[in-house]
Amino acid sequence: MGSDCLNTESVKDEDLIKLGRAVIETEAAAVAALTNRIDDQFVVACRLLLQCEGRVVVIGMGKSGHIGSKLAATLASTGTPAFFVHPGEAGHGDLGMITADDTLIALSNSGETDEVNQLLPLIKRRQIPLVAITGNPSSTLARAASVHLDVAVDREACPLGLAPTASTTASLAMGDALAIALLEARGFTAEDFALSHPGGRLGRRLLLRIEDLMHPSADTPQVYPGTGLADALVEMTRYGLGMTAIVDHDQRILGIFTDGDLRRALDKNVDVHQTPIEAVMTPNPRHVERQQLAAEALAMMEEKRINALLVADADSRLVGALNMHDLLRAGVV
Incomplete structure (x- = not known):
């Protein structure tokens, strides 16, 4: 039938x-x-x-x-x-x-x-x-x-x-x-597998390095200690990364100030015109090196529940920055 x-x-x-x-x-x-x-x-x-x-x-x-x-x-x-x-x-x-x-x-x-x-x-x-x-x-x-x-x-x-x-x-x-x-x-190894799957999500997770995605130092907001919070906010806005690095004159990272830090400062009624950036920054922030895998940066962001990381050399000098949007665009997330 x-x-x-x-x-x-x-x-x-x-x-x-x-x-x-x-x-x-x-x-x-x-x-x-x-x-x-x-x-x-x-x-x-x-x-x-x-x-x-x-x-x-x-x-x-x-x-x-x-x-x-x-x-x-x-x-x-x-x-x-x-x-x-x-x-x-x-x-x-x-x-x-x-x-x-x-x-x-x-x-x-x-x-x-x-x-x-x-x-x-x-x-x-x-x-x-x-x-x-x-x-x-x-x-x-x-x-x-x-x-x-x-x-x-x-x-x-x-x-x-x-x-x-x-x-x-x-x-x-x-x-x-x-x-x-x-x-x-x-x-x-997993890296060998990724080499034969460069177009897939796994390949991107295992092959892309931070240096492939990061914003270089010239495009990373940064201020020196003593900079007023208001000026630091102007620096953050100019680059649109949702944060700024605080560095000394040798470019060594001293701290980071993020959108989250700004919200906490405003909750405490901090005067943005009178407060120096070092009073509200997060000192000695976690950072990554440019040779590390982008997946490692993602794991750190997820663990610490943060959206941005500074990239430094072996002497903790600022070389760039990476945020969650960069990882999303690259398909690492």
Whole structure:
């Protein structure tokens, strides 16, 4: 019966919830079953991939191909150079993309996918290591592989038992296990990750330094001790950073005066025309150095609940300023 003839109103809300939960439970069980299969074979697979002097090439057809493409992307972004090759295209020239220095990962739930298995003689002839991820340890692909990782599931989450669901989830989880094990083994760091994700928020948080965002000293409001509060307010207004630094004649930071300090001073009925800035400033303020990560400045602002920081050199001389708006514009927040 065509879908246009179905009476969707006959499906109860609780039935939809029950079906959705059943899928999650089935797939969760499939992934949980993989725990006992992280064994010596898994170690061999990791060693093969770590010893690869070229790139890891991932192949797979259909839904396995989609999982393989994601696996290749995960490997590439976590320190293991990798790319995906469609096995159908490999047999028509793309096999030339694979070199003798590479290592292959082949995904096939049945282990009998024609487009994949047709490549096995050529892979064997070139002595390219092969990691097979299948749900059938006795399959052609599993037997031809250098090492086989078993991702068999008891049943699919699809009630018809047809659509790849639990099996693809299991393959995805096994691929992630490989990628993260390799990441740890290579000593891959958060900064390494950011270098391959410079356009993302994480990349900005981990790569941007304070010197990339700060206002230089020439654009930072600053006054000397003895300056009247009224004149200091004029200096603050001129630069629009919501604060001013108080420095000595060697540019060493003595204090900071912010919008918050102004509110507190006004609450105490301080005379803005008679009060020197050092009487109301915050002395010896926390500051950062220009080489520090912008994320460190953000953490300090959040911890101290402040909106601006002075930037100083190793001798506490003023070199610039940074405020929360700068971090927001740069996408660090």
